[in-house]
Amino acid sequence: MNETMQLPQLPQLRERFYRRERRSVRAAREYVRSALADWGLGEARADDVVVCVSELATNALVHGVPPGRGYRLMLWLHEGQVRVEVHDSGDGEPGVRESDGESGRGLVIVDALADRWGVGERVPGKVVWCEFDVRVVTASR
Template structure:
């Protein structure tokens, strides 16, 4: 299910397109933050990685494929960068406004936009990279 790479300030892992991958992504991310002693924004980072992984799972990963999570500690810039790589097509953007109270989805990227210091979408062939960054004190 999970193939992981560990370097001093970089972690990467592959996850299958299945719901049970989401808590494993959170655990993987938390471990990196603890190992790097970067827990000051852990709640924000974990919420955002959960939202990005859920979006990849629901919208970005074609059936039979998976997604990759990359986590970087950029020591010089004092920042954590999270990237989700998927092979799906489609446009990624935050909603223009809040979804209705009865709607189940549509808040994930609004949360990422509110909690992360930066976020964006990069190209990948096939697919895309959705990323977010968190500045550390």
């Protein structure tokens, strides 16, 4: 009898550091879209993740990254869940706020698209994260 032992799935992690530059938001979106495609994530949910990455990266640039610094993007896939974290060194407590018409909708969008999100501590600064329940699509043989 041939028995196959199934090993636990290890989390898959991707991370990248971005400088405080406007073009870093586009670069972060492209990086995440590529990682999600590598992992076999369905297109519809991948779009939600990429939009949230764009909003969190923009918030880090506008509100969380002092001049001369940057932010770190971390992306995990583990047991049917994608987790996005944006680490920055700025203070402040991000939250859903009233929009002034020009800005202020970023976390409203994250709240609408992600299954969960929140803010964690980091010294210095903070981590803004969001999570998505996903189904990974594998190629059939």
